[in-house]
Amino acid sequence: MALMRLSSPHVHRPGKTGDVMKQVIAAALPGLATLVWYFGWGPLINAVFAVTLALLFEAVILKLRRRPLGFYLGDFSAALTGLLLALALPPYLPWWTTTVGVFVAIVIAKQLYGGLGQNPFNPAMIGYALLLISFPVEMTRWAGPQEVTGAQLSFVDALAVIFAGQGLPDAVTMATPLETFKHKGALTADELWAQSAQLLAGLHAWQAVNLAFLLGGIYLLLRRIITWHIPGALLFTLFMVSGFFYGADPSNHGSPLFHLSTGAIMLGAFFIATDPVTAATSNKGKLVFGASIGLLIYIIRTWGNYPDAVAFSVLLMNLAAPFLDYYTRPRTYGHKQPQKGIKR
């Protein structure tokens, strides 16, 4: 009778970190499907390619660090990072750009910091931000929705564009609504969208994509994999701020709906800002964290140089997360008030 001498508790809730990651991946699939629906094979090829690369890089580093491969790859965190990065990239990005992005995300932003749980910055967003700064041309060459451009790239064509360096045919490219809006010049918002049906159709495509990610996010909320605090605070703040400026000057500012339904906003709010490793942890901290990201997104979108701002906003707030954690600690049972900061 060999009795096990283990410390309490002796029971454990089923469910592992790997399961959490798998659910997040699953929740992102409707978004991916919508992207494929509107933009062709590109996003799917990107995603598969990026996930494969991510697993590959992770495996190499684990090998170098002499860690058991199966155990660590089984947490699916690398796969998720690859997927999230791919979802944020333009649909027909040349393969080498994607490779650089995934490399930076997995090797530099994650493993060099010590692997899962140790990285201060969201790896996918580090990869994305680095690409955006280094290769602005490639990173802003978006395809238009197929129904708008009318040009459909076959699967083979898509592969050729991505891997053979053929370049995206001009007929296929189209600026994203956010970019269009940024360069609308003297036109008012209404005039801009009234300009052409194409633009409006483009806008609708993006709204559909965001709706898909929103659905995925709601699934995560229902499964209690994320809490409402970060996405709620983020979206609410963005809504309020954009609403304020839209109310003050509707001709020059995008409506709250416009802001909430374009770009990577839902992907960012539910899948990226909620990355537990790099976000604030306490509920109060999460509220501040999410609200600050929402505010930063609006500021950068409106007055910054980049059309979208999810990556930079998230990274900036990643930087502040430990600080937020120290100052938003819950009040422990039996204590009059929460401690603030940290004394040494």
Place this chain on the structure above:
Amino acid sequence: MSKIWSFHGGIHPPENKQQSLQRPLEALPLPSRLVLPLQQHIGAPASPLVKVGDRVLKGQPIAEPTGFVSAYLHAPTSGTVVDLVDHSVPHPSGMTAPCVVIEPDGEERWIELQGVDDYRSLEKHELAERIRHAGIAGMGGAGFPTEIKLHLSDDHIINTLIINGVECEPYITADDMLMRERADEIIGGIEIAAHLLTPTHVLMGIEDNKPEAARAMTEAARRSRIDIEVVVVPTKYPSGGERQLVKLLTGVEVPSGKIPADIGIVVQNVGTLAAVYNAVHFGKPLISRITTITGEAASRPGNREVLIGTPISDLLAHAGVDPNRLTRLVMGGPMMGYALGNANVPLIKTSNCIIAGAADEFPPAPPAQNCIRCGACEQVCPAELLPQQLHWFAKGREYDKALNFNLLDCIECGACSYVCPSNIPLVQYYRHAKGEIRREQAEQRKAEQARIRFEARNERLEREKTEKEARRKARAEAAAKAQAAKKDDAVTSAPKADPEAALKAAKTAAAVARTKLKKAEKALQIARDSGESDLAALEAEVSAQQQKVAASEAALKAAESTAPAKTPDIKELKLAAATARTKVTKTEKALADAEAKALPSAEKLRSSLATLRSKADAAQHALAAAEQSARPAAPAEATAAATADLKQLKSNAAILRTKLKKARKAIEAGDSSAELAQQVTELEPQLASAEQALAAAQAQQPPHTGPDLKALKSAVAIARTKVKKAQKALDEAGDNDDLRAELAQLQQQAAAADAALEAAQQATESP
């Protein structure tokens, strides 16, 4: 129905309570051996009242408490004490501890039991004493001696009595069974507790997964003569935690580091109260309890009434546990219980559950992954801590940060570990960190004490050295002067050139004579004690020495009268007085001892005590006189010395007091090593004597140095006026050598008076 509050977090693990509720309560057959650990409670282990070979009756006390926080232990059945050994006891570490082993004779012969019919007629402390004599310790798991919680000191006014029938841990149904079967006993116990504590509210919490128990209790409560409110609380782990239950039922939180009694609340477990009832009404000590035996390896799970001390293996056999399936044996619940290394340990007063777990029921924990800061742990922590941060700090050995994040408020409920998707054994980290912190703090305390001791020793050595040096110098000087005096005497019989030196010499001579006398006396004493033969010679020596002393003292007196009034050596006198006093106390002690033991030496001691007392008095008088006379001359010095002494005494007393307080506190907090108790008993008389000394010193000390200062001031003023007058006279008389000399002298005197005043002022300014 009163309002139910809620606490943060909590979890809903599978309850697994049904398995052990299928069969009625059964009694376990009498085991062939009972092993009774001397410590089954929090506090100091009990000390045995029996020896190997003693026959004991059922219910006979076999061990008694050794301190305030300790408990009686009784023989669970009649039989023979066959051993007093270290036996493995239920403990997470699998350690062994002293146990009484009883072999039952199967006759179950009780000692005579004495219950009380009307406990209200008893004094409260008598009632508490009865509970104490029944050896009852909290049966919910902690094992705190019950009467202490029921008979609190006057600084705790209790307004709410909470009865814990929550039993939130999965698997355990012992309290559930008890409430169903013996609701009236519990109510009886509650009435007694309420009588002792006089609370305004009596609340009983039961989880809503025990409807039958809640029904039984509600009905029984209705029949009670006091108002007992049975509150059904939602099922959530850990609602049964003392602090969580207090929050649930009253909405208030027990402040960190405090106990519920500090906010007027006492929490008692249902099992404990049933035991109290039996102890008071029937005089029955705590010798059995209800224990749940369950788990997949048990084919007949259920609740058993077991005798305290029953080996777990007996219980397992009775429940049909398949040894081949058993992989984990848990004492307590699956959340907070600990795994036992073998079944060869006894059931004790706090054993509410034994889980015989099979491999598929309790699989080995998967390897821990990295923390992904998912916050699941934080969402469930009932103490509202940040378990993930605590984990980082514990892992990184950053204990001060962990303390800052309130690690010590963690109740080790295991909710965080339960939900952690990365399977991190969080509670294990916290236990380790807490252990380390306690160890560090203990070490710090020790180091601090060692430092104080070391410094005190250094100081003492230093003092002794300077005193020795001073004595040596004095001796040398005296010798030289005596030499000179002799010469003077020889040369001329004119009045002594230096009366002071002569005085000193006389003093030394007297001292020498005294020491010699003392030595002789001692030798005589030793000889007497050991029955030496040469007593006569020694006695002669003593008397010779006595004569010498007398002579030298006479000489000394003569010298003193001839010598100008000079400051007597106050320090020396003080020393003498102190020595005399110590001698008196020592002798007193010896006398008391001797009297107690009716030794023949008592008579002698009594007489010597009398002489010593008179000597001490004389010394004290001399000292007082010297101080009186010294005051005008050198008050500053004297008061400064006295102040210093006083200070020393004060700090001594203070140190002792804090030490005592600390020790007491530690004991109250549940640390109850025999060492501490010992320390307390040692410290108490020390403190008393220190305080006495202090009081004596304070009485000796002039109440205020004010008058001295005044005297000095007036002296200064007088000296100044004199100077002025002389100056005037000189001015008027023109050049006059005599006057000038006088003036110079007066000026000097004035300066001296000034200096004395200043010194005195400084001394009084820094008390």
